[in-house]
Amino acid sequence: MTNSVLILNGPNLNMLGTREPEVYGKLTLADIEELCQARAAELGLNVDFRQSNAEGELVDWIQTAAADHAAIIINAGAYTHTSIAILDALRAAGLPVVEVHLSNIFQREEYRHNSYISEAANGVICGFGSKGYELALEAAKTLIA
Ligand code: DQA
Numbered sequence: 001m002t003n004s005v006l007i008l009n010g011p012n013l014n015m016l017g018t019r020e021p022e023v024y025g026k027l028t029l030a031d032i033e034e035l036c037q038a039r040a041a042e043l044g045l046n047v048d049f050r051q052s053n054a055e056g057e058l059v060d061w062i063q064t065a066a067a068d069h070a071a072i073i074i075n076a077g078a079y080t081h082t083s084i085a086i087l088d089a090l091r092a093a094g095l096p097v098v099e100v101h102l103s104n105i106f107q108r109e110e111y112r113h114n115s116y117i118s119e120a121a122n123g124v125i126c127g128f129g130s131k132g133y134e135l136a137l138e139a140a141k142t143l144i145a
Helices: 029-043 053-062 077-081 086-094 133-145
Strands: 004-009 048-051 071-075 097-101 122-126
Touching: 004 122, 004 133, 029 048, 029 086, 029 133, 053 086, 071 133, 077 097, 097 133, 122 133
Parallel strands: 004 048, 004 071, 071 097, 097 122
Antiparallel strands: none
């Protein structure tokens, strides 16, 4: 059984660091990957950390995830609120799913309150900034075990 967790990041998350730092914090996505790698090592997990601005590429990665990974952590960015395609792919993947958001989407605009991803997620972590990724790894470890 693999101990590898696929961490997927959707559109505009490559802009972290300069993108609305008052909402998303000052860390870059590379900084967050570093935090994830360190926490994963402590938890005895491996991490495959990816980002794409393309919905189809995220779907492709989810479709093949089960071959190499035991769980998926996903921050789908704005696709969270629009993408039935990503929802369907997550359902088909047959892996535990932890949904993450840096910001508290329920304190924000109403169009961010609905998440299609949540329908396929075991749980959701939002509002804790980059710490949410580390919490998601802990949740993933529990779900894998
Ligand atoms: C986000 C919240 C989404 O509403 C937004 O479109 C993002 C980032 C977050 O991490 O808080 O791109 O997923």
